[in-house]
Amino acid sequence: MVSENPMQPPWLNAPPVEPYPFEETHDLRTGPNLHDDLLGLLPFVGVWRGRGRGGYSTIEDFDYAQEIRISHDGRPFLHYESRAWLLDEDSxxxxxxxxxxxxxxxxxxxxxxxxxxxxxTGIMELYLGRAEVNPPRLEVSTDAIVRTPTAKEVRGGVRLFGIVNGELLYAHDMAAVGQPMQSHLSARLVRVGG
Incomplete structure (x- = not known):
């Protein structure tokens, strides 16, 4: 029952709502239609998983696995989510x-x-760049970086994503912790969904 007390907001005692009603999907065969503005980025939509190599002049090189999910909900943007985990010498x-x-x-x-x-870790980056359709490629560089007081110092970055032989390849260069722009991450991921 909604409160009739004028001092209380009407939502305070309103009944619970159902789960979020708008679907987000990484599978173009289900869910909402892809927005027309995203057609140039269509090849990137999906779930990708694979391996990469990372390093920086201030740390030892490392091997990692990664999953990237690129999805949409019908509006003119893609949602990007990445999670990675370190691997030992036996993978x-x-x-x-x-x-x-x-x-x-x-x-x-x-x-x-x-x-x-x-x-x-307290870093927000705004990248600007260009997408190419054939072959699918996206290259962006930082326009602005915002950090919390406890975050590492990052001054710049360049990211390159491309679809090559049906696989997602990417490279991430970074200028951070007093070091010049240099290679930080690169990986090859295969489509596992979408």
Missing amino acids: KPIRPAGRETGWWRPAAGGDEVEMLMMTP
């Missing part, structure tokens, strides 16, 4: 590693893309 999981979430948005005019990425 066995050691522990969770990097995690991030964000949105890819085509800008007006077609091939320009805005990418917003956030990590639980």
Whole structure:
């Protein structure tokens, strides 16, 4: 029963709501239609899983596994979610590693893309760049970086995503912790869903 007390907001005692009613999907055969503005990014939609190699001049190189989910809900942006885990020399999981979430948005005019990425370590990055359709390729570089007071110092980044022989390949270069722009991560992922 909704409260009739004018000092109390009407939602305070309202009945519970049903689960979120709008589907988000990484499978283009189900759910809402892909927004027309996203047609250039269509090959990236799906669930991708694979291996990569990481490193930086301030840390030892490492091997990792990763899953990336790129989905949509019918509106003109893609949701990006990535989680990675470190692997030992026998390819066995050691522990969770990097995690991030964000949105890819085509800008007006077609091939320009805005990418917003956030990590639980207190870093928010805004990337701007271009998407190419044939072959599917997305290259972006940082336009702005916001950090919490406890986050590592990151000054810049460049990311490259491409679909090659049906696989998602990417590279991430970074300028951070007083070091110049250099290779940080690269991986090859295969489509496992979508």
